[in-house]
Amino acid sequence: MPLKKLLVSHGTCCLAAGAKQVHTALQKELARWGLHDQVKLKQTGCHGFSRLDPVVVLEPDGILFAGVNEEDAPGIVQSLMPGGERPHYLFYTDLRTLEKIPLRDDIPFFNKQKRLVLNNCGIVNPEDIDDYLNTGGYKALFRTVSGMTPSDVIGEIKKSGLRGLGGGGFLTGNKLEHCAREPGSAKYIICNADEGDPGSFQDRSILEGDPHAVLEGMLIAGYAVGAVKGYIYVRAEYPHAIKKIEKALCQAKKRGFFGGNILGSDFSFELEIFVGAGAFVCGEETALLQSLHGEPGMPYPRPPYPIVSGFQGKPTLINNVKTLANLRWIINVGAANFAKTGTESSRGTAIFSLSGNVNNCGLVEVPMGVSLREIIFGIGGGIPGGKAFKAVQTGGPSGGFLPAEFLDTAVDFDTLRDAGSIMGSGGMVVMDEHTCMVDTARFFMAFSLKELCGQCVPCRLGTRQMLKILNRIGRGEGKHSDLDLLEELGKAVARGSLCGLGKTAPNPVLTTLRYFRDEYEAHISEKRCPARVCKDLITYRIDAQKCRACARCLKACPVGAIIGADKQAHAIDQNLCIRCGICLDACSERFEAVKCIS
Amino acid sequence: MSEHEIILSPANKLLLSPFKGTKEELIPILQRVQEQYGYLPQNVMLDIAKYVSIPESKVYATATFYSQFRFKPVGEKHICVCQGTACHVRGAEKIQDVIEHRLGITAGETTADGKYSLETVACIGCCGLAPCITINKDLFYGNLTPGKAVRIFAEPLKEERENAVKKVAG
Numbered sequence: 001m002p003l004k005k006l007l008v009s010h011g012t013c014c015l016a017a018g019a020k021q022v023h024t025a026l027q028k029e030l031a032r033w034g035l036h037d038q039v040k041l042k043q044t045g046c047h048g049f050s051r052l053d054p055v056v057v058l059e060p061d062g063i064l065f066a067g068v069n070e071e072d073a074p075g076i077v078q079s080l081m082p083g084g085e086r087p088h089y090l091f092y093t094d095l096r097t098l099e100k101i102p103l104r105d106d107i108p109f110f111n112k113q114k115r116l117v118l119n120n121c122g123i124v125n126p127e128d129i130d131d132y133l134n135t136g137g138y139k140a141l142f143r144t145v146s147g148m149t150p151s152d153v154i155g156e157i158k159k160s161g162l163r164g165l166g167g168g169g170f171l172t173g174n175k176l177e178h179c180a181r182e183p184g185s186a187k188y189i190i191c192n193a194d195e196g197d198p199g200s201f202q203d204r205s206i207l208e209g210d211p212h213a214v215l216e217g218m219l220i221a222g223y224a225v226g227a228v229k230g231y232i233y234v235r236a237e238y239p240h241a242i243k244k245i246e247k248a249l250c251q252a253k254k255r256g257f258f259g260g261n262i263l264g265s266d267f268s269f270e271l272e273i274f275v276g277a278g279a280f281v282c283g284e285e286t287a288l289l290q291s292l293h294g295e296p297g298m299p300y301p302r303p304p305y306p307i308v309s310g311f312q313g314k315p316t317l318i319n320n321v322k323t324l325a326n327l328r329w330i331i332n333v334g335a336a337n338f339a340k341t342g343t344e345s346s347r348g349t350a351i352f353s354l355s356g357n358v359n360n361c362g363l364v365e366v367p368m369g370v371s372l373r374e375i376i377f378g379i380g381g382g383i384p385g386g387k388a389f390k391a392v393q394t395g396g397p398s399g400g401f402l403p404a405e406f407l408d409t410a411v412d413f414d415t416l417r418d419a420g421s422i423m424g425s426g427g428m429v430v431m432d433e434h435t436c437m438v439d440t441a442r443f444f445m446a447f448s449l450k451e452l453c454g455q456c457v458p459c460r461l462g463t464r465q466m467l468k469i470l471n472r473i474g475r476g477e478g479k480h481s482d483l484d485l486l487e488e489l490g491k492a493v494a495r496g497s498l499c500g501l502g503k504t505a506p507n508p509v510l511t512t513l514r515y516f517r518d519e520y521e522a523h524i525s526e527k528r529c530p531a532r533v534c535k536d537l538i539t540y541r542i543d544a545q546k547c548r549a550c551a552r553c554l555k556a557c558p559v560g561a562i563i564g565a566d567k568q569a570h571a572i573d574q575n576l577c578i579r580c581g582i583c584l585d586a587c588s589e590r591f592e593a594v595k596c597i598s
Numbered sequence: 599m600s601e602h603e604i605i606l607s608p609a610n611k612l613l614l615s616p617f618k619g620t621k622e623e624l625i626p627i628l629q630r631v632q633e634q635y636g637y638l639p640q641n642v643m644l645d646i647a648k649y650v651s652i653p654e655s656k657v658y659a660t661a662t663f664y665s666q667f668r669f670k671p672v673g674e675k676h677i678c679v680c681q682g683t684a685c686h687v688r689g690a691e692k693i694q695d696v697i698e699h700r701l702g703i704t705a706g707e708t709t710a711d712g713k714y715s716l717e718t719v720a721c722i723g724c725c726g727l728a729p730c731i732t733i734n735k736d737l738f739y740g741n742l743t744p745g746k747a748v749r750i751f752a753e754p755l756k757e758e759r760e761n762a763v764k765k766v767a768g
Contacts, residue, residue: 201723294621361728
């Protein structure tokens with residue numbers, strides 16, 4: 001047995017940051033020193049701390065090397081030899097204290113979390129079923145099919161208080177029970193992995209880092225409701241996740257976890273992977289079913305709910321990746337233990353994709369009920385560059401914006417809803433003082449308009465009109481009456497639309513109007529964008545007094561809009577300028593002559 | 599290669615042969631065809647309708663609904679600018695502007711020489727490295743600034759750039 005292990009994270013983000021090259025370099029280096037027998041190199045899913053990607057962890061010591069690149073491989077490998085010195089320069093540096101922290105478990109980003117569902121991500125090799133089995137994998141399945149009746153399983157999940165983590169927040173146990181009660185022998189389970197919310201990547205990370213947990217969850221749910229077949233509906237934009245889940249399924253099938261008479265029981269279950277084709281609306285369950293049927297993903301009114309009549313008209317249970325990944329935990333630790341985490345109404349943990357203007361972007365799993373402040377400033381490490389916090393957006397295009405007053409709000413289904421936002425599927429985008437709320441609301445409205453299916457009038461036309469008004473305000477051509485009109489339209493779209501997409505599409509506009517009305521007013525009355533984002537309302541100018549005619553901005557400008565020559569102060573031709581801000585970046589570190597004004 | 603050659607090639611029959619021809623397979627079939635040709639050629643679409651036994655209009659209804667499917671070939675370099683929330687907040691629009699100016703096309707277009715296609719995509723899930731772009735799915739650039747984007751696309755317009763500098767200096 002090798003004594004030490006080097007874990008290289010291979011999530012989409014990590015691969016983008018060069019994990020594969022690091023893996024190869026480490027492999028070569030280990031071979032060069034003849035250490036490949038003593039040190040095992042292992043690929044894992046993502047640890048979830050995006051800023052540090054790619055990450056290499058030395059086990060069993062628990063030392064984390066951050067931001068590793070190929071050239072660091074010799075340093076890491078040599079440190080494993082007797083008397084070898086640890087490469088301190090690769091240790092995590094705390095941004096506030098500038099302290100170097102070698103151990104993974106000492107890094108605040110990790111030790112302030114409570115990782116249940118994400119526990120295996122970054123630890124197990126997603127491409128090796130034995131690795132999963134060694135951490136207690138498929139134990140819950142074994143316990144389920146060999147010692148529990150389907151109603152025992154449902155009872156346990158009901159007792160746990162788990163709620164659907166795809167955004168709905170329905171009690172999972174109740175849903176299972178309802179589906180189990182439906183008559184008929186052909187029932188289906190669908191794992192909704194069509195994670196389309198821009199700013200969410202936790203489902204992707206779970207599929208990439210711990211695919212067997214999702215498979216095991218589907219098997220447990222399948223046993224509970226008496227399903228014969230399952231589908232994982234995963235979006236095409238996640239090629240790595242698709243590969244990982246396909247491989248995991250193939251291995252699980254070989255070991256007899258799928259097919260007939262699973263683990264010697266009467267339970268038989270098949271699973272197929274269905275790759276989506278790029279439609280956000282297919283995250284809505286009825287649209288997802290249409291898509292599975294080979295139709296355009298157009299939602300239809302419920303009832304009948306999929307649980308009564310879903311895939312091919314049969315009772316179908318549709319659950320999110322995170323919900324399904326929770327099931328094995330509940331069976332393993334018991335409902336009572338599971339329910340100890342979280343709040344009275346929301347049990348267990350919440351998983352967020354923390355991103356935007358925050359120091360520590362990444363995947364965060366915390367007990368339900370933790371405050372937004374703890375997530376953003378405790379785990380997230382606050383706002384970069386000493387800027388001020390402005391808003392946090394949760395729940396993607398269906399969610400809302402919350403200002404600083406709400407930082408002490410507890411994160412759970414009901415409290416967030418009362419504050420005007422939602423848990424949604426778990427996107428959490430932090431925005432600093434340089435983010436324009438009008439622009440961001442416009443962004444979400446444009447997204448919803450692009451992604452809507454087009455069949456019902458309130459959604460199709462309402463969002464178009466709302467976007468038109470927002471565009472007008474962004475250009476400085478808004479009228480005072482626009483704000484009331486936006487609100488009226490938003491309420492009408494929310495009330496009149498057929499599916500969840502339309503019903504929630506106005507949320508970003510309505511919450512920004514509620515909490516950031518002054519910013520809208522600045523755009524309308526003063527024709528000014530206070531955050532200096534809206535392109536029609538800003539200009540870049542060069543202060544001739546400060547300009548040293550260094551030609552940095554002149555060379556950097558992509559459109560040749562900067563006029564000037566040697567020893568002659570530069571100026572910007574406003575007709576050519578595309579307001580990209582490259583000149584400001586080029587100048588700011590030295591002379592601060594370029595200014596952005598609104 | 600003309601479209602006639604594509605449809606009449608035995609390879610095309612082979613392409614559809616792993617499918618049973620049920621309606622539920624329509625999206626996987628379209629994905630397979632696009633994987634093969636890079637887009638959905640018209641004649642293949644008509645053949646799919648026959649294969650799955652549904653009207654051609656239905657095949658188009660499904661194919662045009664989903665943003666993954668294309669009806670024209672893409673350029674040699676297929677650039678996708680991520681427009682997820684995190685990317686937007688960190689300035690993806692400026693990145694897009696800069697690339698559009700560099701290549702002289704807007705999102706959804708291909709350059710006349712067929713070298714570059716530009717597309718915006720909803721979140722690719724690398725929010726920690728925002729803003730980001732991908733080129734041909736395998737090349738990834740994260741933590742971009744407009745300046746870095748300019749440097750990535752420095753090649754195609756290098757000449758023009760030099761001329762501009764000369765003009766100013768002169």
